[in-house]
Amino acid sequence: MKHHQLRVNPIAVAVVPGVLLLAIFFVIPIANLTARSFTDPVIGLQNYEVLFGSQTYIRVGGRTIWMSFLAMSGCIVIGTPVAYAIAHSKRRVLIAVTLAVLVLSFLTSSLIRAFAWMILFGAKGPVVAMLDAAGFGVQTLLATPGAVVVGMIHFLLPIYVLTAVSGLRNMPYELITAAEGLGASRWYALRTIYLPLALPTIINAGSLVFVIAVGFFITPALLGGPSEMMLGQLIAISVSKFGDFGFAAATGVVLTLLTLVLLSAVQWLSKAKQRR
Numbered sequence: 001m002k003h004h005q006l007r008v009n010p011i012a013v014a015v016v017p018g019v020l021l022l023a024i025f026f027v028i029p030i031a032n033l034t035a036r037s038f039t040d041p042v043i044g045l046q047n048y049e050v051l052f053g054s055q056t057y058i059r060v061g062g063r064t065i066w067m068s069f070l071a072m073s074g075c076i077v078i079g080t081p082v083a084y085a086i087a088h089s090k091r092r093v094l095i096a097v098t099l100a101v102l103v104l105s106f107l108t109s110s111l112i113r114a115f116a117w118m119i120l121f122g123a124k125g126p127v128v129a130m131l132d133a134a135g136f137g138v139q140t141l142l143a144t145p146g147a148v149v150v151g152m153i154h155f156l157l158p159i160y161v162l163t164a165v166s167g168l169r170n171m172p173y174e175l176i177t178a179a180e181g182l183g184a185s186r187w188y189a190l191r192t193i194y195l196p197l198a199l200p201t202i203i204n205a206g207s208l209v210f211v212i213a214v215g216f217f218i219t220p221a222l223l224g225g226p227s228e229m230m231l232g233q234l235i236a237i238s239v240s241k242f243g244d245f246g247f248a249a250a251t252g253v254v255l256t257l258l259t260l261v262l263l264s265a266v267q268w269l270s271k272a273k274q275r276r
Contacts, residue, residue, distance in 0.1 A: 030256065033249045040246030047250035057234070057251075064230040065258070067145065067220075068213035071152035072206050075160040078153070080202060083161045087168035106158035114222040117151045118142060121223070143225030151219040156209040163208055167201030203270045207263055214259055231255050 037047050051057050082102075086095050105113075120127050121141035131138040141147050171194065179189035217232035224230075231251060238248040 034253050037246060037249035037253050040249065047246045048254075050247060051250050051254065060229055060231060060234055061254070061258070063228070064214055064232075064255075065262070067149060067152065067228075067230060068210050068216075070149045071156055071213045072210040074149065074153040075156050075209050076202060076206050079157050079160040079164060079205075080198075083164035083168050083205075084198075086161070086165050087171070088173050102158040102161055105154070106162070110155055110218050111222075113154055114151055114219050117147065117154065117223055121147050121150075142223060143228065145224070145228055148220050148224040148228050151223045152213055152216060155216075155219060156213060159212065160205050160209045163205040164201055167204065168198060171197055171201075200270060203266060207266055211259055211263065214255060 038044070040047070082098065086098055089095055119125055122128065123140045123142075125141075128138055128140060173194075175193050175197075176186070176189045179193055180186060184192075214230075215232050216230060217236055220228055220230045221233055221236075235248045235251050235255075238244045238251065
């Protein structure tokens with residue numbers, strides 16, 4: 001009598017735990033959230049009708065996308081040169097110090113960072129004092145879009161840099177050296193050779209911080225005012241003050257779909273540009 005041995009695919013064994021984890025902590029909660037948006041308090045589309053029927057809520061959604069885009073753009077402009085220096089600099093001390101500052105900032109609580117900016121931007125803060133001494137007559141910078149964007153960039157910048165560094169380190173930097181050897185300036189070589197090759201890394205890192213930015217709550221709540229409310233605050237207020245879980249669920253579903261659509265558009269544009 002022949003005994004058949006049970007063959008186990010090692011790849012399947014390795015994948016199953018990750019799939020189960022994703023299903024338990026992502027797929028099931030998202031499905032529950034979506035179902036609740038259509039059934040709480042009664043079955044129907046009333047939550048979405050309220051959300052899309054109010055100009056105030058539409059402005060909040062548009063403001064969320066705009067502020068997140070500004071924060072992402074700031075991270076790209078400020079963080080890309082930093083990531084480039086870390087990835088290709090031969091000064092190990094400079095790299096170690098820069099990474100230490102980024103990691104320390106990353107490990108600091110977002111609440112502490114927001115309170116620090118509240119002190120800096122407050123009526124008696126040093127930033128306002130310098131602007132007042134320069135003759136701008138600024139009383140406070142709190143409850144302004146600029147304060148919210150600066151706080152968001154401060155939180156997201158370490159994430160962007162640390163994500164971009166891993167991709168930039170794999171760049172063929174010898175092409176820059178070769179271009180310079182043929183007579184090109186450093187700036188011309190970076191702009192025409194390095195930047196197009198680094199664009200996918202920049203887009204991926206920027207997309208990551210954008211996704212995080214659209215769900216911000218603490219930073220806009222502390223540094224902004226009612227006129228700077230974002231969707232994360234709207235969801236929290238709907239639950240904590242009004243107990244409207246159905247409307248909060250509908251807002252969360254719209255926020256998720258909006259993020260997925262924007263990310264898909266960015267990835268499509270990136271691939272289309274690479275094919276040219």
